[in-house]
Structure formats: C-alpha cells, structure tokens
Amino acid sequence: MRPKSDSMSSGRLMVHAHWWTTIVNGSAAVGERLCFRFTGLDEQIVMRVDAVHRPKAVSWSCIAHTRGDEWKGTQLHFRLTERRPKTCELDFERVGISPEALAKGWDHFLASRAAYAEHGSCSSFGA
Numbered sequence: 001m002r003p004k005s006d007s008m009s010s011g012r013l014m015v016h017a018h019w020w021t022t023i024v025n026g027s028a029a030v031g032e033r034l035c036f037r038f039t040g041l042d043e044q045i046v047m048r049v050d051a052v053h054r055p056k057a058v059s060w061s062c063i064a065h066t067r068g069d070e071w072k073g074t075q076l077h078f079r080l081t082e083r084r085p086k087t088c089e090l091d092f093e094r095v096g097i098s099p100e101a102l103a104k105g106w107d108h109f110l111a112s113r114a115a116y117a118e119h120g121s122c123s124s125f126g127a
Contacts, residue, residue: 021037021038025037028049028052028058030050033048034049034060042066043065043066043067044065044066045062045066045071046063046064046065047060047063047076048061050075056080057078057079059075059078060076061073061075061076062076070101073096074096075094075095075096077093077094077095078092
C-alpha cells in the first residue's frame with residue numbers, strides 16, 4: 001500500500017473510511033465522533049476518535065451500535081509502517097468484540113481496504 005502524507009487528516013480519513021461503507025459522517029479529530037451507516041440496513045456504528053498520529057496511525061473506540069452492546073467498547077487500531085520507498089504495511093488490530101461475532105465480514109472489508117489503497121477501488125458495503 002502506498003502511504004500518503006496527509007492520509008490521516010480529517011478530510012482524507014473520511015474518504016479512506018469508504019472501504020467499509022460509503023456513508024460516513026462526523027469529524028476525524030481526536031475526541032470527535034465518526035458515524036458509519038450501511039445502505040439498506042437500519043444500522044449504524046458510532047466511533048470516538050481516540051488517537052491520530054499523522055500519517056502513521058489512527059485509533060477508534062466504539063461508543064454506540066444499533067445492534068446492541070456487542071460492539072460497545074471495541075477498539076480499532078490502524079497503523080502504517082514504511083517497508084520501502086512508496087510502500088507501507090497496514091497493521092489492523094481489533095480489541096474487544098469476539099471474532100465469532102464478526103463472522104466473515106472483516107475478511108471482506110480488510111480485503112476491500114487493501115484494494116482501495118493499492119488500486120483506488122474497493123467493495124465497501126453499499127458500493
């Protein structure tokens with residue numbers, strides 16, 4: 001994946017969230033909230049932005065989910081590590097929700113994130 005110097009800035013983060021869903025609202029500033037909605041579903045996930053270390057890392061915590069409390073408190077960490085010029089590795093860490101609760105969804109969405117970073121296209125929910 002190719003790093004971009006401003007990839008963790010407020011405006012760019014909103015665009016980069018489209019690997020998960022195309023309906024994202026809120027602010028990417030630390031302490032603010034991002035709301036993820038999904039086309040055709042009466043579902044939303046609200047994440048608090050816990051940390052932003054441009055351009056290398058961002059962390060979110062789930063503060064609300066319309067399906068109940070299984071997601072509440074779950075933390076998502078995204079870290080970029082340069083491997084060689086114009087190439088980096090994305091390390092994704094999820095802390096909280098059990099892997100069984102996610103089924104195969106994250107396999108799809110992480111592959112979508114990789115495709116978005118590498119080719120500029122993805123298969124986000126509702127795209």
